[in-house]
Amino acid sequence: MPLNPAFASLTQRLGKGTGSGLLTGWVGLPDPLVAGMVATEPFDSVVLDMQHGFVDLHSVVQGIAQVALAGKPALVRIPVGQFATASRVLDAGAAGVIAPMVNSAADARALVSFTKYPPLGERSWGPAVALNVCGLSAPEYLAQANALTATIAMVETRAALAAIDEILAVDGIDGVLVGPGDLSIALSDGKSVNPMAAEVDSALAHVAQRCKAHGKAACTFVTTGAKGADVIRMGYDFVSLGTDVMQLRAGANAFIGACKAG
Amino acid sequence: MPLNPAFASLTQRLGKGTGSGLLTGWVGLPDPLVAGMVATEPFDSVVLDMQHGFVDLHSVVQGIAQVALAGKPALVRIPVGQFATASRVLDAGAAGVIAPMVNSAADARALVSFTKYPPLGERSWGPAVALNVCGLSAPEYLAQANALTATIAMVETRAALAAIDEILAVDGIDGVLVGPGDLSIALSDGKSVNPMAAEVDSALAHVAQRCKAHGKAACTFVTTGAKGADVIRMGYDFVSLGTDVMQLRAGANAFIGACKAG
Amino acid sequence: MPLNPAFASLTQRLGKGTGSGLLTGWVGLPDPLVAGMVATEPFDSVVLDMQHGFVDLHSVVQGIAQVALAGKPALVRIPVGQFATASRVLDAGAAGVIAPMVNSAADARALVSFTKYPPLGERSWGPAVALNVCGLSAPEYLAQANALTATIAMVETRAALAAIDEILAVDGIDGVLVGPGDLSIALSDGKSVNPMAAEVDSALAHVAQRCKAHGKAACTFVTTGAKGADVIRMGYDFVSLGTDVMQLRAGANAFIGACKAG
Amino acid sequence: MPLNPAFASLTQRLGKGTGSGLLTGWVGLPDPLVAGMVATEPFDSVVLDMQHGFVDLHSVVQGIAQVALAGKPALVRIPVGQFATASRVLDAGAAGVIAPMVNSAADARALVSFTKYPPLGERSWGPAVALNVCGLSAPEYLAQANALTATIAMVETRAALAAIDEILAVDGIDGVLVGPGDLSIALSDGKSVNPMAAEVDSALAHVAQRCKAHGKAACTFVTTGAKGADVIRMGYDFVSLGTDVMQLRAGANAFIGACKAG
Amino acid sequence: MPLNPAFASLTQRLGKGTGSGLLTGWVGLPDPLVAGMVATEPFDSVVLDMQHGFVDLHSVVQGIAQVALAGKPALVRIPVGQFATASRVLDAGAAGVIAPMVNSAADARALVSFTKYPPLGERSWGPAVALNVCGLSAPEYLAQANALTATIAMVETRAALAAIDEILAVDGIDGVLVGPGDLSIALSDGKSVNPMAAEVDSALAHVAQRCKAHGKAACTFVTTGAKGADVIRMGYDFVSLGTDVMQLRAGANAFIGACKAG
Amino acid sequence: MPLNPAFASLTQRLGKGTGSGLLTGWVGLPDPLVAGMVATEPFDSVVLDMQHGFVDLHSVVQGIAQVALAGKPALVRIPVGQFATASRVLDAGAAGVIAPMVNSAADARALVSFTKYPPLGERSWGPAVALNVCGLSAPEYLAQANALTATIAMVETRAALAAIDEILAVDGIDGVLVGPGDLSIALSDGKSVNPMAAEVDSALAHVAQRCKAHGKAACTFVTTGAKGADVIRMGYDFVSLGTDVMQLRAGANAFIGACKAG
Ligand SMILES: [Mg+2]
Ligand SMILES: [Mg+2]
Ligand SMILES: [Mg+2]
Ligand SMILES: [Mg+2]
Ligand SMILES: [Mg+2]
Numbered sequence A, B, C, D, E, F: 001m002p003l004n005p006a007f008a009s010l011t012q013r014l015g016k017g018t019g020s021g022l023l024t025g026w027v028g029l030p031d032p033l034v035a036g037m038v039a040t041e042p043f044d045s046v047v048l049d050m051q052h053g054f055v056d057l058h059s060v061v062q063g064i065a066q067v068a069l070a071g072k073p074a075l076v077r078i079p080v081g082q083f084a085t086a087s088r089v090l091d092a093g094a095a096g097v098i099a100p101m102v103n104s105a106a107d108a109r110a111l112v113s114f115t116k117y118p119p120l121g122e123r124s125w126g127p128a129v130a131l132n133v134c135g136l137s138a139p140e141y142l143a144q145a146n147a148l149t150a151t152i153a154m155v156e157t158r159a160a161l162a163a164i165d166e167i168l169a170v171d172g173i174d175g176v177l178v179g180p181g182d183l184s185i186a187l188s189d190g191k192s193v194n195p196m197a198a199e200v201d202s203a204l205a206h207v208a209q210r211c212k213a214h215g216k217a218a219c220t221f222v223t224t225g226a227k228g229a230d231v232i233r234m235g236y237d238f239v240s241l242g243t244d245v246m247q248l249r250a251g252a253n254a255f256i257g258a259c260k261a262g
């Protein structure tokens, strides 16, 4: 089989701090059909969330197939520090991995050791399912996987902000994703969760600028569509527009509201 | 435990052709969390769909718990003609059963034989899980279950419309639910699926009137909120406002649209 | 592999109305480990319940392996009238099938058509998993399966009692199982569920006598151990001593009671 | 999305008794990855088996996505007589349904009533997942589904052979699939299972000839590759080359044999 | 929704070394219905065991709903050292986390970093499901979660006993749970497992006294009801009365014993 | 129950670098039936792969039962560094654990701490399911488990080769398994994956010699049967002959090839 264009599209289209503005769905409900339905909407990709969502490895394997059926690449957010899981989801055919709470260059290097094949990292060989997803032969996958899959580190603490240049400088880190909820908690010393806070905006602008300087992808998560437009103007390359649960709730409320108003 | 008010609320609040206008979510995605999320929105109940959704028995058992956690009753739509499944979902704690394609009084009686205990029907005894959901003891459940659970027959063919009075007259049938999609296909002889078609509206009005005459609940499904308001004005007692998939898609599009417009 | 003695033990040890008194566990909780745990207690077999339990086909396949691991045969109770499921659970390696609500010789013949190979019945060929469980080769299984697997019809209505001789006379029916809960509801015209009712006892005695006369197995379900001893004295060959849920509740209460009394 | 060529390829390439010789994998192991692996081998399609395999509805939904990911159409064999399940697997995106033990024109008409939309049948509307698989809009799917999905009746008893012309004459039946295992049991009056028996060959030849006469697809199942070549020469259009379990066993034995010989 | 009293009851009723004597069920069988059945018995809470039980994240999510349906709080025991899982189960609505093999203050601080929001710990934000369980809004949950959820460290080695004061002094540790089985192995240098051993009793008494001194909850696990009464008299606040498997076995044996004695 | 000979056979028959040549199946497809089917082929054991396969804990529990049903011991390969999972799979009844990427004596000691009871390691007590599999009582299992279960460290990097003597010298390490795929990548500095490379052969010979010297089992994985014979001649004690996916593909191709050639 030739290289599946859906699989390759993530890294081929992902900018480097210049505002490529890929839009992604974000799925925490574990049934693979949820990912499949979100993937048929006009998103560029779908993230399956193993940290705060309840997606498990089985959901990842089948969810990636559902997303691929819609011609889109799937990424997976792994739980905090569980880097061995990064290798497993890449084996399942993920086009990218998002790791939360990467607070230092050491964290970033540990992540890369599980997402990139030698000599860059120490990812172990076993992509039988990924080959089905990406369409490459085994030798082709070994040669191209490090470039075709994205390793994205989440920046969502004061420590991560302080280490942003060191993190971006780690070879094998393809971008960072600002987590505005946790960052707002961190910056308010636990007083509030507010992804729209001014200090979060300052951090977003700073990170975008540092990504551009390092030639790495600037990624983030927003909770309204309008904010999505804002961050793309800031130079963001990859933006998650809320979650499946937010979208389901919004849709349900729209139906109920229209009925009660009708 | 006392009678769980959530469980009892379905039949206690369900009108009889007078427009009680209960609003229900409708869930075909099998993960129980989908039902749980929909249930926390301002619906009066949630339907789990085993006919066109991919809900299986395990999803029903856990989905009912998720809906009950939100203080709402759950109903289950069973596959065509699989009346033994009606007994199983009642055993799981469903507050109501919706059976598709009930086209005659004979179909309706067969349905009742699986949803009501003797002497009204022939439902077999074994509600261990349902007792956990409804809070009744075994003797209480035997005495009250026929009244506390709703048996609803779908009217969605020419044959069903022709037999509407016979169906409504069957003892144990608590209401009918007009399926506007299949009805539109039937009334157009397979030419189109259009739940908004004028001939569907005529059928809706006729069924509402017959329900009122028989003192049975008038139920239907709509694909827009505005249509929900219309059918409640017609006298409908129970209205499904689209499905989980429609709501998820609507929500995703709202986010994307706001971003692109932003 | 030779014939697995665990698989064969059901029909080899099952009496014909003479009080062989095999004791069985009865499992409605779907996780296969529940069946596995019950199977390691001193029961002669384990029944997996697809009617009032929430066991599905996946649970049956894995539950049979768990029971076999304990050296016991597994039976499966199917949902009302879903005789095609009887073939599927036999394909999964069940040593017996219990069918609820068999109310006539016609019902019994329909059941047999799905549980016995031609010319006795019309069971379709495909026992790949069953061969793993029983240890026979395909030709051996075809030759022996009708004798090695038990087809048991539940007698639990007035109609079934009235037709008891016709049901027992059906070739391929290996025994009947009296369902005392449903029978008590039937005999009280829906007024009470009481497996200990006097009229149930009369029915139990009558059925035992008819089984002995026909040379077929007399089976039933009891809700106390003492009642189990009673029915064995009546001539019962196979007795379910409560369910997994009853046993779990009894055990939990014993711990709590001892603590509160301590 | 445009019509997915994988989905459409089944009916577009399936001959009518002229030996189109499509080769199919046949999967009874329920994990969707098995279907995905088989689908990447040079088969034209994959059948998911709910009769003798342990595939359930969840496996069907995810298995179809795995097969589609490989650019192939998926068919589903349903359990005996469970025609409502035929509608559900078509809703999941199956390109064809295979129904076992269709022994008369009445059986065939009952099957069609669940697989074809009005006016040909009475299939109920609800293809949300199928639309994701086939790429059509809802109106397009209503207009084209009857032609784009195949309804195949299994011929595997003396009764079915006797009624072959009546079955093939039923409008909506797109082909028949000879089941050589059950047919060999039937023709030997239960004495042996031998898909290579001479009387099975005669039946195969007769059915191929009748399919050609009726312009319907001739399908069968073989247990060796060489026999596959034989039946294609007889005029068969669709041939299953063993099952996943047979292939897994054959492969394991080839490895072991080579090691022991090495 | 208001704060769910079931969720809040764990920390509200849990004493601090004064013998509040809450009784808990302990569930290792993964099906959520097991947790639901245990929860309807007169326990104060239910623990779902991911260390020695086979509960996975999906079981946790659905098990918590089943326990909440019974009006009880659920706790989860995580595997050794997998602290990221502690965050995930709190996101699922657990009212408490029990971590095995906490052998030092450093272990305890690492645990707290995953169970408490900043500034006390570094738990990451994402409680969409927990909000459904506890009934709080997002800002309320951020403000109250550290107090409303319990972090309990298991003391079950010589090292942990030696460090008991340092562990109890860690801010964010709400109590300790003595594991008598592992402790007996440790104290016998691997020679025997005996939760009733005299040296375990001495340790139990010592830990109770230290908990009282630190104002933290004293928790343990017992294998007989009588021992439960003993430890409550020692000052224990939270006692697990055996496990689901022990209770199921006890119940099964009680039925069999009564039958054989009958 | 007596000690299950299947469970005990792994360590009883496993040589120590002398070429005992046990042949094992290797299963990465998560459905337990795959393990069951492979186990009935003439292998000595079956490995369930949680690193590159998609086997999860539920699959392990049920897969071990399927393998035990065939009279074989099951081993489990855990993900990189997830040693707590080693304890869980032993609790599930695994007869051995294989840990990937053990690159130092420190790694090996960390592994042993989770696989052996005190005083050798720190494995925590809770083998309720393992007792069902192995047939021992709790005291017997405590006394014998360290000897009856195998702890096998994978050697598949330059670092591991350099530390081979230190790794083999760790008390509690029962053998090492050479991973030829990753080793070929490591030895080629990421240029190629070739388990047949000459430098891999040299490493295989060296490891076999060191195992013999240390009296520990020499294990490896091969991708052809002929290579299996080679490594047994080198002194290997335990050899995996490809994977389930390789065998399934080989079998499918054999059927297709024979048909096309026919
Ligand atoms: Mg975050
Ligand atoms: Mg309809
Ligand atoms: Mg009954
Ligand atoms: Mg057949
Ligand atoms: Mg412990």
Ligand SMILES: [Mg+2]
Pocket (backbone or CB within 6 Å): A124, A125, F100, F156, F179, F181, F182
């Ligand atoms: Mg490796």
